Amino acid sequence: MxxxxxxxxxxxxxxxxDILGHIHEDKEKIRMASHLRDGHEYLYRDLxxxxxxxxxxxxxxxxxxxxxxxxAMNHSLIKLGDDADIKKEDVDWPGFDGNNEGNLYxxxxxxxxxxxxxxxxxxxxxxxxxxxxxxxxxxxxxxKEFGDSRYQLTAAQIKEILAARGx
Numbered sequence: 001m002x003x004x005x006x007x008x009x010x011x012x013x014x015x016x017x018d019i020l021g022h023i024h025e026d027k028e029k030i031r032m033a034s035h036l037r038d039g040h041e042y043l044y045r046d047l048x049x050x051x052x053x054x055x056x057x058x059x060x061x062x063x064x065x066x067x068x069x070x071x072a073m074n075h076s077l078i079k080l081g082d083d084a085d086i087k088k089e090d091v092d093w094p095g096f097d098g099n100n101e102g103n104l105y106x107x108x109x110x111x112x113x114x115x116x117x118x119x120x121x122x123x124x125x126x127x128x129x130x131x132x133x134x135x136x137x138x139x140x141x142x143x144k145e146f147g148d149s150r151y152q153l154t155a156a157q158i159k160e161i162l163a164a165r166g167x
Contacts, residue, residue, distance in 0.1 A: 003048055005036075005048075010036045010037065010039065011036075011037070013033075013036050013047075014032075014033040014034075014036035014037040015033070016033075017029045017030070017032045017033035017036065018030060018033035021033060032044060032047065052103075055103060055107060059103070059104070059107075060107070062104075062133075062136070062140075063096075063104055063107055063108065063111075065140055065144075066136045066139075066140065067093070067108070067111070067117045067120060067121075069136075069139065069140060069143045069150075069161070070091065070092075070093045070120055071117065071119070071120060072143070072150055072151045072152075072153055073091040073153060073158050073161065073162075074091050074092075074119070074120070075151075076151075076152060076153035076154075076157075076158060077091050077158060079152070080154075080155055080158075083155070084155040084158070085155065086155060086158055086159065086162075090162055091158065091162070092120075093120040093121065093126055094126065094128045094132055094135075095108065095125065095126030095127050095128040095132065096108060096125075096126075096127070096128055096132055096133070097127065097128050097129060097130055097131045097132060098127040098129070099129075100131045101128075101131060101132065101133055104133070105125060105127060106125075108121055108125040108126070109121075109124060109125035111125075112124060112125050135165050135166065135167075138164045138165065138166055139161050139162075139164045139165060141164075142160055142161050142164045143161050
């Protein structure tokens, strides 16, 4: 992460590290406080590497839309019942790949820990173990084209969305 700290930010962080260092008797934190106060960027810049960049709004919306699509398919399938001729596992959330789509996967874990989409994500998100973004990018336009009715889908609409997966 290539972020410059202002003098005020360095002082605030130095004070926090100093307090933590004294509370926990941690010489490393006290030393980090000193580096921050003294402006030794080379010695404190790794500290900043532990902060992830903010997720782009478009990416956030993509994840939320994808989860909303799966929520709509799940809720609609429950209402349709056995007559829908769609397997429950076909509308189960496949997840994002923890290795190749880590930022998306970890966002779903954060949503899960916040109690959002918990019927899809469970306690810890879902790792697909294979890239899924391209699949969801094919499905979302089909779902969105249903407009206001996309939250109460027919069996035919669910099948159309699933067919867009390409597998």
